[in-house]
Amino acid sequence: MEFKELDPILHSQLRLAVISLLISVKEAEFTFIREKTNATAGNLSVQINKLKEAGYIEVMKQFKDNYPQTTCKITSAGINAFEQYVKNLQSYLGK
Amino acid sequence: MEFKELDPILHSQLRLAVISLLISVKEAEFTFIREKTNATAGNLSVQINKLKEAGYIEVMKQFKDNYPQTTCKITSAGINAFEQYVKNLQSYLGK
């Protein structure tokens, strides 16, 4: 069995959680992601930016009820990267 | 679905590969692990030490045919940690 490369963008607990979440819900607000992942806002902000930079998510900023609102949505590149990551990870977990 | 904590000792590509390997072969020499993982010797040396420090592997040093020989063996704590890691990882990969 060969050990496959693990995409360093996804091989991070918080970024993996964010992508995992966005895979299931398609779209989510910053605060929702923060709650689900138990991350600090600062850390989440940084990691969301890296996922955006990588083209794995799309980030939309607007105002909702007077407050800023950041919404994230997974891209097809993000879905692909996640699927490949899971596949490659099998080489480390499998029998 | 809750995102479980991922043991930081195991959530590292190289260390995970080493443990994965040792789960399957029980005991392996440094050079064998190096070949299987395609790691540099320096990096492998450091990561093996961290796994030893964590009590996940046992490291034995001796001389074989005039050359130093480092042999690694997984401990029961290592097996447990790996199993828990895989289990927790499911919360990120699952449907």
Add this chain to the structure above:
DNA sequence: TAAAGTAGTTTATAATATAAACCAAAATAT
């Protein structure tokens, strides 16, 4: 006996993760 190879370790550096500090505005309490 000089050069190249084996089997690593140590150290320096680059990349990452994380929390702390900060910012701007809105809501609330005094």
Add this chain to the structure above:
DNA sequence: ATATTTTGGTTTATATTATAAACTACTTTA
């Protein structure tokens, strides 16, 4: 009305990690 707290973040500083480069110590081969 104005001080305080809360919301929803971002930026920056720091600690941790991963990695490669340099080094050690010895052996084999030319």
